[in-house]
Amino acid sequence: MLYRDMDRAALDREYNxxxxxxxxxxxxxxxRARTEAARRALPCVLNIPYGPxxxxxxDIFPAAGTGGLAPVFVFIHGGYWRLLDAADSGFMAPALTAAGCCVVAVNYALAPxxxxxxxxxxxxxxxxWLHGNIARHGGDPARIHxxxxxxxxHLAAMxxxxxxxxxxxxxxxxxxxxxxxxxxxxxxxxxxxCHVNDWLALDAAAAARNSPALLPPPRPGLPVVLSVAETETAEFKRQTQDQAERYRQAGCAVTLVPAPPASNHFDIVFQLCDSTTPLCRAVLGAMRG
Structure with a gap:
């Protein structure tokens, strides 16, 4: 048994x-299609370099119709650290900019x-970079979510x-x-x-220093919204539930939002595209304070 009474085969299943x-x-x-539609429909500034x-x-999608600086929603895409791009990551911009938020889609280099x-x-x-520059695009550096x-x-938790x-x-x-x-x-x-390490190549020390569960917690009172799809594996559910409890013990303002029964690991993000969903309402509430 390698971890929590699971052998390699079980871990491969749980993290697949x-x-x-x-x-x-x-x-x-x-x-990609929803992001391309958002780029066509909304004012945006694309492919802004933040590093060498x-x-x-x-990519930045400014808030619609706000006077003053708007709260900022920064989205970091998934893909097991080896897939996707900022060009796939702006699909929530129509809903969130209409609700008065600036949206930022971050790109990063991929493993391996x-x-x-x-x-x-x-x-x-x-x-x-956002702290120093987002005000030029109407975003409030003191309200970066x-x-x-x-x-x-994982990266947002880091x-x-x-x-x-x-x-x-x-x-x-x-x-x-x-x-x-x-x-x-x-x-x-x-x-x-498990198999994910085939492209991450983590040793024990790298896994530890990149584990939000092992790092100092955020400040007390920080609003944190978490959700996991009902159709996901037991380990993905446990990871979210355990982290929610860590945040609660640290004094964060935790909201654990039940996902719709039909949602899955990959489409749960589309709940951010509709400001009437429980997830999007929770996010907007956290951003507006």
Missing amino acids: ARATVPDIAPIMAEY SEAERL GATLDEITQQCRAALA VGGSSAGG LAAGGDWPAGFGLPPHPVAGGTLLSGLFELEPVRL
């Missing part, structure tokens, strides 16, 4: 998100070409974590105002022990 749906290709295509490499870029340490550093650099799905949920890392990026001690973590991965030791 693709096996929970018949085919991910139509959902991946919908990410081609992958370090982001980049290590998880590098990917995390890039996302932190993107956050630092980070969100993500699956691997993106940005929400406490500790002394913000000082290295010229950031204030608590650089985010809230988080939305969908089907996230917060404890990476089981990930290290």
